[in-house]
Amino acid sequence: MADPKPRSLQSLFVAGVLTLLPLWLTWVMLSFVFKLLSRVSSPIVGPALQTLAGGDPSLQWMTQPWVMSAVALIATVGFILFTGWMARRMIGQTLLRYFEGLIRRIPLANTVYGSVRQLLNILQTKPDGTQRVVLIDFPNRDMKTLGMVTRVMRERDTGRELAAVYVPTTPNPTSGYLEIVPVEYLTPTDWTVDQAMSFIISGGAVSPEEIPFSSPYEQSQRQPGSPEVDF
Numbered sequence: 001m002a003d004p005k006p007r008s009l010q011s012l013f014v015a016g017v018l019t020l021l022p023l024w025l026t027w028v029m030l031s032f033v034f035k036l037l038s039r040v041s042s043p044i045v046g047p048a049l050q051t052l053a054g055g056d057p058s059l060q061w062m063t064q065p066w067v068m069s070a071v072a073l074i075a076t077v078g079f080i081l082f083t084g085w086m087a088r089r090m091i092g093q094t095l096l097r098y099f100e101g102l103i104r105r106i107p108l109a110n111t112v113y114g115s116v117r118q119l120l121n122i123l124q125t126k127p128d129g130t131q132r133v134v135l136i137d138f139p140n141r142d143m144k145t146l147g148m149v150t151r152v153m154r155e156r157d158t159g160r161e162l163a164a165v166y167v168p169t170t171p172n173p174t175s176g177y178l179e180i181v182p183v184e185y186l187t188p189t190d191w192t193v194d195q196a197m198s199f200i201i202s203g204g205a206v207s208p209e210e211i212p213f214s215s216p217y218e219q220s221q222r223q224p225g226s227p228e229v230d231f
Contacts, residue, residue, distance in 0.1 A: 029171075038072040041079070045072040133196045135187035135213065136165055136179060144187065144213060146196055152183065173200045184217040 021042035049062040049071065058205055061067060086092030104110045138145040155162055161183040168176040191199075198206045 010092075034073055035069070037076040038069045040076040042068065042071040132192040132193060133189050134163075134165065134191065135211075135215075136167070136181050137185065137215075138167070138179075141218070146200060147179070148193065148196065149186070153180075168197075168200050170203050171201050173197055185215050187212050187215040191204055 007053050047067050049068055053059045053062045057145065062071075083092075087096065100113070104115045106135055112143060132149055134147055134149055135144040137143070147167045149163045150166050151164040153162045154160065163181050163183050163186055165179050165181050165186075166176055191208075
């Protein structure tokens with residue numbers, strides 16, 4: 001009779017891995033974000049803490065790396081909150097317009113800043129007649145990927161509507177690529193941008209039970225008597 005212990009240990013090990021893996025991935029992501037935020041203020045916070053500790057021997061604990069990282073993180077988060085508060089005030093909006101005016105005078109910076117600002121503004125609004133979050137065919141028409149419509153244009157010769165679709169990558173939605181897709185090939189969804197971001201970051205784990213899959217064009221081709229058309 002086979003010894004059940006190896007199989008039992010194996011199942012326990014697998015259960016432990018599946019339990020700890022989400023926690024570990026969460027820790028890795030949060031650790032990356034915290035380190036990234038702390039590095040923003042480190043050049044200012046680090047020398048300031050060293051100056052304070054140099055004047056008083058009892059404050060030497062301030063020079064510990066973890067203390068400096070924690071203070072830098074708090075400083076960065078505080079600065080972000082302060083910026084958000086200022087952005088809602090008249091003086092903050094005035095300063096922002098002045099800053100944007102300076103950026104426009106720098107050729108490369110103007111291109112990068114203007115493009116990112118326009119993309120963020122577009123994602124906060126819904127285009128006329130087209131759902132923001134859509135599915136497009138990729139890498140073939142039997143498979144779909146999630147995209148966000150950023151602009152609707154027209155083909156020069158035929159006048160056919162074309163959509164510029166930004167396709168984010170998983171798990172980092174800030175990177176991706178751009179595709180130009182005929183509007184009739186889009187599969188509209190009722191998702192918000194926040195729901196789409198949750199779907200992308202989680203690798204599809206956070207999603208509704210049912211989603212649309214076929215575009216209106218594909219549905220029309222499946223009607224009785226309609227010829228099969230490849231695209």
